[in-house]
Each structure stands twice: as C-alpha cells, then as structure tokens.
Amino acid sequence: MTIKTVPDTRPExxxxxxxxxxxxxxxxxxxxxxxxxxxxxAPLVVYLLAFYAYPLIRSIDLSVHDYTVRAFxxxxxxxxGLQNYIDVVTSPLFGQALGNTVVFVVGSLIFQxxxxxxxxxxxxxxxxxxxxxxxxxxxxxxxxLIVSGSTWAWMLNSDNGIVNSFLQAFGIGQINWLxxxxxxxxxxxxxxxxxxxxxxxxxLYSGLQSIPEDVYEAASLDGAxxxxxxxxxxxxxxxxxxxxxLLLGLVYTLKVVDxxxxxxxxGPANSTTTLAIWxxxxxxxxxxxxxxxxxxxxxxxxxxxxxxxxxxxxxxxRQENS
Amino acid sequence: xxxxxxxxxIVVAVAALAVGxxxxxxxxxxxxxAATDSAGGTYTWWDPYPQHExxxxxxxxxxxxxxxxxxxIERTAYDTTSLTNQALLSAQEGTSPDVILLDNPAVSTxxxxxxxxxxxxxxxDTSGLDANLLAAGELDGSDYGVPIGAxxxxxxxxxxxxxxAGVDPASITxxxxxxxxxxxxxxxxxxxxxxxxxxxxxxxxQFLPWxxxxxxxxxxxxxxxxxxxxxxxxxxxxxGYAPQSVIGNSQNTSWxxxxxxxxxxxxxxxxxxxSAAKQSFATGVIELPAIDSGVAPAxxxxxxxxxxxxxxxxxxxxxxxxxxxxTTPEGFVETANTFAYYIxxxxxxxSKLLEEHPELTTWVSAVKAAKGRTSDNLGTxxxxxxxxxxxxxxxxxxxxxxxxxxxxxxxxxASAATNGK
Numbered sequence: 001m002t003i004k005t006v007p008d009t010r011p012e013x014x015x016x017x018x019x020x021x022x023x024x025x026x027x028x029x030x031x032x033x034x035x036x037x038x039x040x041x042a043p044l045v046v047y048l049l050a051f052y053a054y055p056l057i058r059s060i061d062l063s064v065h066d067y068t069v070r071a072f073x074x075x076x077x078x079x080x081g082l083q084n085y086i087d088v089v090t091s092p093l094f095g096q097a098l099g100n101t102v103v104f105v106v107g108s109l110i111f112q113x114x115x116x117x118x119x120x121x122x123x124x125x126x127x128x129x130x131x132x133x134x135x136x137x138x139x140x141x142x143x144x145l146i147v148s149g150s151t152w153a154w155m156l157n158s159d160n161g162i163v164n165s166f167l168q169a170f171g172i173g174q175i176n177w178l179x180x181x182x183x184x185x186x187x188x189x190x191x192x193x194x195x196x197x198x199x200x201x202x203x204l205y206s207g208l209q210s211i212p213e214d215v216y217e218a219a220s221l222d223g224a225x226x227x228x229x230x231x232x233x234x235x236x237x238x239x240x241x242x243x244x245x246l247l248l249g250l251v252y253t254l255k256v257v258d259x260x261x262x263x264x265x266x267g268p269a270n271s272t273t274t275l276a277i278w279x280x281x282x283x284x285x286x287x288x289x290x291x292x293x294x295x296x297x298x299x300x301x302x303x304x305x306x307x308x309x310x311x312x313x314x315x316x317x318r319q320e321n322s
Numbered sequence: 323x324x325x326x327x328x329x330x331x332i333v334v335a336v337a338a339l340a341v342g343x344x345x346x347x348x349x350x351x352x353x354x355x356a357a358t359d360s361a362g363g364t365y366t367w368w369d370p371y372p373q374h375e376x377x378x379x380x381x382x383x384x385x386x387x388x389x390x391x392x393x394x395i396e397r398t399a400y401d402t403t404s405l406t407n408q409a410l411l412s413a414q415e416g417t418s419p420d421v422i423l424l425d426n427p428a429v430s431t432x433x434x435x436x437x438x439x440x441x442x443x444x445x446x447d448t449s450g451l452d453a454n455l456l457a458a459g460e461l462d463g464s465d466y467g468v469p470i471g472a473x474x475x476x477x478x479x480x481x482x483x484x485x486x487a488g489v490d491p492a493s494i495t496x497x498x499x500x501x502x503x504x505x506x507x508x509x510x511x512x513x514x515x516x517x518x519x520x521x522x523x524x525x526x527x528q529f530l531p532w533x534x535x536x537x538x539x540x541x542x543x544x545x546x547x548x549x550x551x552x553x554x555x556x557x558x559x560x561x562g563y564a565p566q567s568v569i570g571n572s573q574n575t576s577w578x579x580x581x582x583x584x585x586x587x588x589x590x591x592x593x594x595x596x597s598a599a600k601q602s603f604a605t606g607v608i609e610l611p612a613i614d615s616g617v618a619p620a621x622x623x624x625x626x627x628x629x630x631x632x633x634x635x636x637x638x639x640x641x642x643x644x645x646x647x648x649t650t651p652e653g654f655v656e657t658a659n660t661f662a663y664y665i666x667x668x669x670x671x672x673s674k675l676l677e678e679h680p681e682l683t684t685w686v687s688a689v690k691a692a693k694g695r696t697s698d699n700l701g702t703x704x705x706x707x708x709x710x711x712x713x714x715x716x717x718x719x720x721x722x723x724x725x726x727x728x729x730x731x732x733x734x735x736a737s738a739a740t741n742g743k
Contacts, residue, residue: 069435070436072435073414073435074436174566178569179569180566180720265520266521267521267720268719271720284407286523286706286708286709288702289406289407289410
C-alpha cells in the first residue's frame with residue numbers, strides 16, 4: 001500500500017513554492033492572537049519536552065552518576081563526573097566495540113545503498129508486475145525483527161542451516177557463520193543488508209521520480225548509453241537524496257541492537273559486540289543492570305550520530321550556496 | 323477540509339477520547355493506590371509466569387491463598403527479566419507490591435537495594451527448608467525469601483541410541499565415562515551431546531555443573547580445575563561430540579536439537595520432564611557426573627517468594643499468611659503439580675511428591691545436590707562473575723582463545739568488576 005504514495009513525494013526544492021502560501025497566512029495569524037499560537041504550539045512543546053528532552057537529560061544524568069542497583073532504588077547515586085566515560089573508553093572492550101561498529105555500519109551502508117540504488121534504477125522502467133515485485137522487496141521491512149532475526153540465525157546454523165547445506169552441495173565445507181569469531185560479523189552484516197535494502201529502495205526510487213524524463217530523452221538523442229546515463233544524469237542528480245538516505249541509514253545502523261542480539265547476542269567472544277550491543281548488554285543483558293556505563297556508551301553513540309548530522313548539514317549548506 | 327456539518331461530531335468524539343484517556347489515567351492511579359492502602363483489603367502479587375493466565379490453576383491457587391488470609395489478591399505477571407526491572411522501578415517510586423516471586427539469582431541483587439524484607443522481619447519459619455536451596459536467597463547472613471520450588475539440570479539421554487550403541491547409562495559416573503560413551507555413539511553414526519553455551523546467564527547456568535564438578539570455585543575462574551572443565555567442553559566441540567551450534571544455543575534450542583532424536587545426550591532442566599516423556603523415542607535421565615566419580619552439583623533454578631518493604635508495616639501480617647499458605651508441604655506439592663517441573667524445597671514436600679510421582683527420584687536427588695549460584699556469599703558479585711564466565715566459555719568454544727587464556731582473561735575482568743574480591 002505504500003507504493004502508490006511514493007511517486008507523490010517530491011524533494012524539497014520542488015515543494016518550496018507551494019509552502020510559501022501557508023507561511024504568509026500563518027504570519028498574519030500570529031499578529032492576531034499570540035495566545036492562540038502559543039496554545040497550538042503547547043502540545044508539541046510538551047511532547048518534545050516529555051519525550052525528547054527529558055530522556056536525553058535523564059540519560060546524561062545516569063551517565064555522570066554511579067547508579068548501582070542499590071543507588072537506583074534509594075535515589076542517592078554518587079556524582080562521579082566523567083568517570084563512567086573514562087571507564088568506558090579505557091575498557092579493553094571499547095576499541096573492539098568501536099571497530100566492530102565501524103565495520104558493521106560501513107559494511108551495511110555500502111551494500112544497502114548500492115543494492116538499493118541498483119534496484120531503484122531497475123524499477124524505474126515500469127514493466128508488467130513491477131509494482132508487485134517492488135512490493136515484495138518491502139517484505140523485510142514489514143516482518144517483525146524477531147522473526148527475520150530468528151530465521152536468519154536458523155538459515156545460517158552451522159550444522160543444519162540451509163545456507164551451509166547449499167554451500168556443501170558445491171563442495172564448500174562447513175562455515176560456522178554464527179559460531180566462529182571470524183565469520184559472525186559477516187553473517188550479521190548480511191542479515192542487516194537484507195533488512196536495509198527496502199528503505200534504500202523506497203527513498204532512492206522516489207528520488208528518481210523527481211529527475212525529469214526529458215533529460216534522459218535528450219541524453220539518448222545525444223547517443224548516451226544506459227551506463228553513461230546513470231553516471232552522468234541519475235547519480236549526480238540523485239546526490240541530495242543519496243546524502244539523506246546515507247545519513248538516515250547511518251543513524252539507524254549505528255543503533256541496531258535487535259538483529260545482532262537475536263542472532264548472536266554480541267558473541268562469540270564479543271566479535272559482534274557493537275557499541276549499541278554493549279550498551280544494551282550492560283543495562284539489560286546481565287542479571288545486574290549497570291545503567292551508568294550503559295548510558296555513557298549510549299551517549300557516545302548519540303555524539304557520533306550528531307557529528308555525522310553536522311557534516312551532512314555543512315555539506316548541504318555548501319551545496320545550496322554553490 | 324472539515325465541513326461545518328462534521329465539526330460538531332468531531333468535537334464530541336475528541337472530548338469523549340479525552341475523557342476516556344483521563345479515566346484511564348485515574349484507573350491505573352487507583353490501582354497503585356490500592357497497593358499502599360492498608361484498608362483496601364487488596365494485596366498485590368507479581369510473578370514471572372505470564373503463561374498462566376487469569377483463571378488458570380496457578381492464578382486460582384494464588385487467589386485461594388488470598389481468600390484464606392481474608393483479602394483479595396491482584397496478580398500481575400511479567401516475564402523474568404522485566405519483572406526485575408519493574409520491581410526496581412516500583413521500589414524507586416515507593417509502590418512495591420506486597421509479594422514478588424523472584425528468580426533466585428535476582429533475590430540477592432534486589433535484597434542489596436534494601437527493598438526486600440528478611441524472613442525474620444516477616445516472622446517466617448525457614449527451619450524445614452533445604453539449606454542448599456535457601457542459600458540462594460541469603461545475603462550477609464539474612465534470608466530474603468523462601469523458595470517455592472526448585473529445578474535444576476541433569477543429563478537426559480536417548481535410550482534407543484544408547485542401547486543400540488551398547489552404552490549403559492548407569493555406568494556414566496565420571497567425565498571419562500561420559501566421553502567414552504560419546505565416542506561410542508558418534509562412532510555408531512549418531513550425534514553426541516547438546517547443551518547451551520549461549521552468551522547469557524543460561525550459558526553460565528549450563529557450564530556450572532562441569533565447573534563445580536571439577537572442584538573449581540567461582541572466586542577463582544582460572545584455577546587448573548576450571549581449565550579442565552572448559553577443556554572438556556571445548557574438546558567435545560573439537561572432536562565433533564557436540565555440534566557447533568552449542569555456542570549460540572539457548573536451553574530451548576538445545577532441547578529442540580535433542581528431540582529431533584539424533585542426539586544421545588542433552589544437558590537440560592527439570593522443566594523438560596513432560597516434553598521428554600512425550601517423545602517418540604525412549605528417554606531417561608541421569609545426574610550430571612563429576613570429574614572423577616559421583617555427582618556434580620548443578621545450579622539451582624526456581625523462584626523465591628519475597629515480600630518487599632512496605633511503608634505500612636501492618637500489612638506484613640497478612641503477607642505472612644499468604645506466604646505461609648504457599649509454603650506448606652501440601653502447598654509445595656500443589657505448586658509442583660501445577661507447574662509440572664518444580665521440586666519442593668523441603669523433605670516433607672519432596673517425600674509427598676515422590677509418593678505421587680516416583681519417576682522424579684533422579685530430580686529430587688539432583689535438587690538435593692544442587693547449589694545456589696549466589697551462594698558462598700557471592701550475592702551481588704555473582705552476575706559480574708557469571709558474565710565473565712560465559713564470555714570465557716564463548717571464547718574457548720569458538721576457538722578465539724584457548725581455555726586457559728580465556729579463563730585467565732575472565733578472572734582478570736571479574737576481579738576488576740568485583741573490586742578484587
């Protein structure tokens with residue numbers, strides 16, 4: 001059902017003149033009654049404070065105190081400043097978790113984006129059943145993660161998994177996908193790529209709709225082949241959409257917990273422990289909730305995501321200026 | 323666009339929604355108030371059994387104990403992990419329920435926060451209880467709850483496979499005997515043994531019988547005995563006696579492997595007794611062997627009945643009645659029957675249960691030999707040590723490091739986490 005609405009979305013540049021009208025009207029209303037304006041804004045402000053500001057502040061609060069389980073109940077956690085962050089960063093697990101996070105994010109993003117873009121270009125030429133096919137590609141998005149995660153874990157099972165029995169049919173020996181520290185990261189990346197393709201496909205496909213058809217016609221009159229058209233028209237004109245797709249993908253992938261947790265719980269031997277998994281495990285994965293270090297790791301993740309957000313904004317501003 | 327005609331009904335609908343939402347708020351607020359209101363005659367009860375719904379045998383039994391004490395019980399079920407978190411949150415808010423049934427390793431963690439009453443404060447008689455089971459709820463010399471039943475691990479076997487391979491289960495009383503048996507069944511074309519080596523508490527739970535069975539101690543993870551235990555598991559995987567999947571197996575997945583009928587042995591718990599009886603192949607169960615001879619202590623599982631601290635101490639009297647009702651010998655047997663996998667924690671209860679179910683003899687004796695994970699006054703240090711232990715198991719099984727290196731690293735991390743204790 002999502003497919004029908006996709007072509008209607010337009011990138012911001014086209015939408016700008018349309019947005020002009022309501023903005024003017026709103027300005028007139030503001031002079032009329034400031035109270036009404038405040039009243040209308042209040043629910044949003046309350047919502048933002050309750051669901052965005054408070055959790056963020058609470059998370060920072062958790063990370064600068066030493067919240068043991070006892071302190072959590074009695075509410076007398078000792079203020080330790082940045083000690084939790086220092087502990088986290090100097091922990092032997094930090095380097096490994098950071099490395100794993102980089103591998104996981106970069107590996108996932110490159111393939112999600114490349115495959116998503118290839119599929120989007122492929123579906124640009126409408127053909128019979130293309131709608132249904134495109135809808136089928138969205139299935140990974142619709143499945144509950146616990147289902148897809150368990151199914152992947154089951155398919156990649158060392159002894160009875162379908163992937164290994166397929167490989168063995170071609171004479172390739174048993175690969176211990178999830179139980180060997182050498183391949184477990186590849187296994188969870190493969191699952192995560194599969195999960196991320198629909199998202200990339202949908203956004204990039206809608207981006208393609210905004211590239212005018214006549215550009216392609218002109219190009220083909222000039223004798224440009226499909227390959228040339230892609231690199232000279234599609235790819236450059238899609239750059240703003242690609243940037244936002246990659247940024248959103250980065251933020252989503254940084255905080256992925258569920259798929260890894262279901263498939264390997266960060267193991268074996270921490271080989272799939274990303275920062276997000278580490279944070280989750282500290283807080284909820286052991287018998288003893290360690291909320292302070294968990295919050296510290298979580299906040300480090302937020303900072304990493306923010307850095308990339310700023311890089312994106314800077315890139316966008318430079319593009320607008322040029 | 324909203325037309326004028328539509329506007330009035332929409333306003334009504336929105337108003338109705340708002341009122342409904344507000345009513346919902348006060349509704350739940352009322353529930354919380356009941357928890358602390360002594361005159362209400364309603365006592366709150368939390369347990370980790372969401373599979374037993376309202377109207378089930380278990381729910382009725384809880385309610386009956388309330389009726390006997392002259393109050394109504396409001397029962398809420400959470401799954402095991404969220405129960406601990408909910409309990410912590412409610413204690414922070416000062417709205418603890420009157421009774422919580424807690425998974426035993428969580429008892430000392432919560433007791434350490436000061437949110438649980440001791441059995442002395444409540445005036446409970448714990449003299450009849452098996453000391454090894456009670457110890458799991460002990461912290462600094464005080465008991466913080468009463469086990470309502472216990473389960474533990476033992477070694478299930480596929481009798482058809484063992485007979486065909488010529489292995490007598492009764493002869494398996496040491497590690498070498500078990501390894502010989504595994505060699506025989508795998509030579510006969512079957513799979514050997516399955517267990518759960520997952521990197522969660524379940525992994526430690528399953529490894530502990532071998533760890534303790536070698537004579538190792540949780541305060542010294544890298545002792546030579548501990549290395550022997552981990553080497554045993556690692557060799558099984560290396561030699562193909564155990565499948566690669568044990569590294570990621572939970573106890574459920576491991577059990578599913580066993581009930582395919584391909585495996586000769588499975589390390590699993592009391593809760594699978596019913597399932598084992600239902601299989602198309604003949605099954606049996608023996609106690610887990612220790613390194614040289616005899617039985618290895620397996621960790622105890624099962625819930626404790628605990629009473630969180632209340633502002634209004636006059637509630638304890640009724641709470642005690644409810645707890646007493648659950649912990650009579652008849653009560654224990656009834657609990658055991660309701661769950662089909664609980665061994666009563668008292669000798670009286672155990673002999674009553676055996677009269678009804680003589681086939682549970684192995685389990686009663688396994689529970690008697692079992693040991694609490696938080697015993698030896700490890701208390702709140704246990705979860706920290708356990709995390710390092712399962713990490714070491716994972717490292718060794720997956721070949722990332724040798725058993726010796728894995729356990730040395732685990733001991734270093736564990737003593738850092740527990741401040742050198």
